[in-house]
Amino acid sequence: MAPGHAVTSFDPRRVRADTPLLKRSVHGRTITYLDTAASSLQPRAVIEAMSRYYELRHANVHRGVYQTANEATSVYEGARESVARFINAPSGAGEIVFTKNATESFNLLAKSWASANLKPGDVVLVSEMEHHANIVPWFQLRDVSGIEVRFIPVGDDYRLDLTNIDELMKGVKLVSVTAMSNVLGTVNPIKELAKTAHSYGALIAVDGAQLVAHAVTDLVDLDVDFFVFSAHKMLGPTGIGVFWTRSAILHDMPPFLGGGGMIADVRTDGYTPATGPSRFEAGTPPIAEAAGLGAAVLYLEGLGMDAIAEHERRLTADALTRLGLEFDGRVRVIGPNDTLSRGGVISLDVDGVHAHDVAQVLDQFGVCVRPGHHCAKPLMRRFNLTATARASFGPYSLVRDTDVLLEALGHAVTMFG
Amino acid sequence: MSNLEDLYREVILDHYRSPRNRGELPSPPAIRVEGFNPLCGDEITVYLDVRDGVLVDIKLTGHGCSISQSSSSLMSAAVKGKPIEKVREIIATFKQLMTVHETSLDEKAEPQPIDLRALGELAALQGVVKFPVRIKCATLAWNTLSQGLDELN
Numbered sequence: 047m048a049p050g051h052a053v054t055s056f057d058p059r060r061v062r063a064d065t066p067l068l069k070r071s072v073h074g075r076t077i078t079y080l081d082t083a084a085s086s087l088q089p090r091a092v093i094e095a096m097s098r099y100y101e102l103r104h105a106n107v108h109r110g111v112y113q114t115a116n117e118a119t120s121v122y123e124g125a126r127e128s129v130a131r132f133i134n135a136p137s138g139a140g141e142i143v144f145t146k147n148a149t150e151s152f153n154l155l156a157k158s159w160a161s162a163n164l165k166p167g168d169v170v171l172v173s174e175m176e177h178h179a180n181i182v183p184w185f186q187l188r189d190v191s192g193i194e195v196r197f198i199p200v201g202d203d204y205r206l207d208l209t210n211i212d213e214l215m216k217g218v219k220l221v222s223v224t225a226m227s228n229v230l231g232t233v234n235p236i237k238e239l240a241k242t243a244h245s246y247g248a249l250i251a252v253d254g255a256q257l258v259a260h261a262v263t264d265l266v267d268l269d270v271d272f273f274v275f276s277a278h279k280m281l282g283p284t285g286i287g288v289f290w291t292r293s294a295i296l297h298d299m300p301p302f303l304g305g306g307g308m309i310a311d312v313r314t315d316g317y318t319p320a321t322g323p324s325r326f327e328a329g330t331p332p333i334a335e336a337a338g339l340g341a342a343v344l345y346l347e348g349l350g351m352d353a354i355a356e357h358e359r360r361l362t363a364d365a366l367t368r369l370g371l372e373f374d375g376r377v378r379v380i381g382p383n384d385t386l387s388r389g390g391v392i393s394l395d396v397d398g399v400h401a402h403d404v405a406q407v408l409d410q411f412g413v414c415v416r417p418g419h420h421c422a423k424p425l426m427r428r429f430n431l432t433a434t435a436r437a438s439f440g441p442y443s444l445v446r447d448t449d450v451l452l453e454a455l456g457h458a459v460t461m462f463g
Numbered sequence: 464m465s466n467l468e469d470l471y472r473e474v475i476l477d478h479y480r481s482p483r484n485r486g487e488l489p490s491p492p493a494i495r496v497e498g499f500n501p502l503c504g505d506e507i508t509v510y511l512d513v514r515d516g517v518l519v520d521i522k523l524t525g526h527g528c529s530i531s532q533s534s535s536s537l538m539s540a541a542v543k544g545k546p547i548e549k550v551r552e553i554i555a556t557f558k559q560l561m562t563v564h565e566t567s568l569d570e571k572a573e574p575q576p577i578d579l580r581a582l583g584e585l586a587a588l589q590g591v592v593k594f595p596v597r598i599k600c601a602t603l604a605w606n607t608l609s610q611g612l613d614e615l616n
Contacts (some may be wrong), residue, residue, distance in 0.1 A: 073466070400528035402503055402600065403471075410467050419504040432504040432526055461471065462529070463480075 056353035061442040064089040064345075068442060075412035078450040083228050083391045083438035084416045085278045086259060088338070092282060095341035096334045107333055108307065108324070122333050125340030126323070132343045133254075133273065134264040135290055143289040143296070143323040144331055148255040149179040151274035151289035152222075154326060155251055156183035158302045159272075159295065160220060166192030169217040171248075173198040173206055173234075174428050175227040178421040180253050184222070198223070200428055204230045204381050211242060218243070221250040222272075225257035229420045229436065230381035231362070231391035233257070240269045249295075255279050259440070260358055260389050262351040271295065277335065281441075282342035286335035289326070297321065303328040346441075354441045358390040361439045365392055365448045372452060376459055380434050390439030393420075396455070399462040401433035407461060408435070411454035469590035470597070471529065474537075479529040484539035486522040488512055493520075494614055498607030500599055505531045507604055511611045517546050523604070530588075530597050535604030537585050547612065554605055554612075556582060560589055561598050 062068050065087045070077045079087060105115040107122045126139040135141050145151045160170065170184045174197050184195045198214060201207040206223075221243040226233045236252055243250040251272035254263060259280035265273055272291045278284040291299070301308055301319045305328035311318040319325045346354070363385045369377055369392070380393040396404050401417035408415055416436045419426045426432060437451055488495075488510035498507045505527030512520035521539045526532075538557070542550045560582065579586040591601045 400532075402528035402530070402597070406470065406594070406597070407467060418502065423504065426504065432506070433528075461467075462476070 056349050056357060056441075058357060058442055058444055061089065061349065062444070064091065065442050066090055066093070072412045073410050075450075078411070078413040078447045080437040080439070080443070080447055080451060081414045081416050082259075082440035082443070083256060083279070083420075083436060085284070086281050086440050087442065088281055088283065088342070089345050091345050092338045092341045096283060096338045099334045099337040104333075106330055118333055121340070122331065122336045125336035125343075128340045128343040129288055132263070132347065133258065133288075133290065134266050136266050137293045140322055141290055141293050141296060143291075143326045144336060145274075145287040145289050145326075146285060146332070147278075147287035148253060148274045148276040149287075151287050152179045152251075152253070153183050154289050154302050155222075155272055155274070155291075156187045158299045158326070159291070160184075160187055160193070161191065162298075162300050164191065164193050164219055167194065167217065168219040169194045169196050171196050171198060171214060171218045171221045171223075173223050174200040175206070175230060175232065175422065175425045176222075176224055177228055177253060177255070178423070180222055180224065180251075181424065197424070200230075200425065204232050205387075206232075206234055208235075215242065215246045215248070218246060218248045221248055222253075223250070224253040224255075226260070226389045226391070227381075227422075227425070228256050228391060229393050229422045229425055229434065231389045231393070232382055233261075233387040233389055235387070236268050236270060240271075244269075256389065256391065259346065259354070260351075261355045265290065277339040277342060280339075280342055281345060283335045283338035286332045286339050296323070299326075301325050301328075305329045307331070349441055357441065358439045358443070359385050361443055361445065361448065362388065362390045362392065364445055365437070365451075368448065368452060369394070373455065373459055377455060380429060380431065390443070391436060392438065393434040393436045394455075395431060395434050396459060399458055401435040403462060404435040404455070404458045407458040408451070408454045411450055411457070413451055413454045415451075466593065470594055472587040472590060474584050474587035475529060475533040478533035478536040482523070482532055482536040484522055484536065484543065485524065486510075487524060488520060488522050493522075494611045496607050496611040496614070498525075498603050498610070500527070500531070500603050502599065503528070505600065505603055507531070507535055507607055509535075509604065509607045509611055511608075513547065513615060516548075518542055518544065518550050521608075527603065528597075528600055530591060530600040531603050534588055534591075534601040537588065538604050538608065541583065541585055542608070547615070550608075551612065553582075553585075554609055557585060557588075557605055558602070560585070561592060561602055 067087045103114050103117040105118040107119045126142045129142050130139040199207045240250045249271040252270045254273050254275040258275045274289050276287040308325050308328040309317050310320045376397040378395045382388045405417035418433050494511040496509050507525035510522040521543050523535050591597050
């Protein structure tokens with residue numbers, strides 16, 4: 047561990063004890079939760095923060111002047127401060143917009159900033175390993191405003207193939223890529239891509255959904271222009287996500303959804319939008335969810351992101367080694383086989399057994415994995431797959447989870463012969 | 464593992480390992496219909512050769528899980544050579560089998576007795592209803608077949 051990051055108190059067993067759902071049993075077995083990449087589990091601190099809001103402080107935000115309304119506003123705005131600190135947003139909370147999830151954040155980017163700033167023929171450069179959330183909004187924009195959507199290919203090593211990046215960058219106004227693939231586990235060279243994008247006068251947007259709960263996120267260091275993620279993938283609740291951009295860009299972005307809360311003035315002849323994040327937060331926001339997100343940030347900071355990253359790296363290395371040794375090559379990992387620039391997401395292709403059948407057998411062992419295309423169909427096509435069974439780690443994962451995974455996989459392989 | 468064995472009956476695994484009526488028919492004259500399961504990426508193409516009100520031949524291509532593949536194979540074996548009216552009857556009975564789960568949740572609904580003998584090997588798929596997420600796997604081929612028959616009109 048790097049000096050200056052002295053986090054020694056991290057203990058996954060304590061995280062486990064803090065996480066109520068992990069005490070459940072299914073089909074007579076203790077649950078083995080390996081689906082954090084789809085949605086993480088919440089520690090009691092997050093659940094209690096949300097309950098506390100409803101039990102003690104519930105009121106609408108930015109409206110009433112009574113005590114609980116002030117408290118509700120403090121909870122909501124406090125979460126914005128916590129998130130800004132967590133990702134080291136260059137100018138603080140004024141750059142943090144709360145959305146419904148990372149998908150809505152991408153839609154905000156495409157339908158507000160991109161729609162106002164891109165001209166027909168301008169190129170948005172995404173990659174073949176993107177989640178549909180970072181593909182479909184761009185095709186939607188293409189269909190109304192004639193932009194071009196271009197893809198950075200993924201190599202046979204499951205990493206972005208940047209060999210022809212100079213060719214790919216022609217006409218690009220926005221690079222929009224994931225920090226970490228939700229299928230392959232590949233961690234992309236965001237800092238390098240930001241330098242490349244800027245050298246061509248383009249901006250760069252980053253999908254941080256898979257990264258924020260598993261490694262340190264430092265937006266000052268990354269030097270990107272847009273960053274999006276969801277709370278529920280970082281031990282927080284569903285229903286709230288984050289859109290970050292630099293103040294200067296945010297200031298010039300046209301409003302997206304219209305309604306209450308996003309205005310400075312409304313008259314019978316028109317309206318004036320609010321400035322700052324509230325311009326993009328029409329209607330009553332997810333207040334309880336913001337309380338949960340704020341608590342998730344505090345919880346993760348308490349564990350130490352460096353310690354979580356190191357813990358998950360070890361789990362991933364162990365799982366990759368053992369998957370490689372067992373099953374006579376019938377279980378193939380779709381993703382990098384080392385832990386350099388790689389996170390704890392492990393997609394499996396089991397020879398002769400469809401991912402849904404794998405997951406169904408695993409369920410009988412209490413093992414939760416995600417089968418399917420993981421909302422990344424272009425990537426699945428790239429590797430001639432229709433589906434994989436994906437196991438993914440979180441701060442509460444233990445080597446014991448991999449033990450159960452391997453036991454259950456053995457059963458699936460035998461059953462379908 | 465009793466639940467699992469209920470889902471993965473031997474008949475199902477057999478049809479998964481050795482699917483019946485795989486292949487294509489020249490289209491036209493055969494009717495060609497595609498079905499997709501957007502949630503899991505399963506794809507199926509059904510080819511129907513209908514002559515004088517009889518489904519003379521049926522072929523299937525595509526890929527998917529054991530439930531969707533065996534269901535389509537079992538379906539092809541059940542409907543091949545049957546008059547269209549009979550095919551529609553089999554589809555209706557099968558769909559009824561797949562909706563048992565929902566109707567049993569509704570206390571007011573009188574569950575219609577299903578003639579399992581009339582379903583033959585298809586009855587092996589009844590374990591699927593205990594796994595609601597998998598019902599769409601089992602019904603993909605059948606919905607695609609229905610769509611193909613609609614094109615006859």
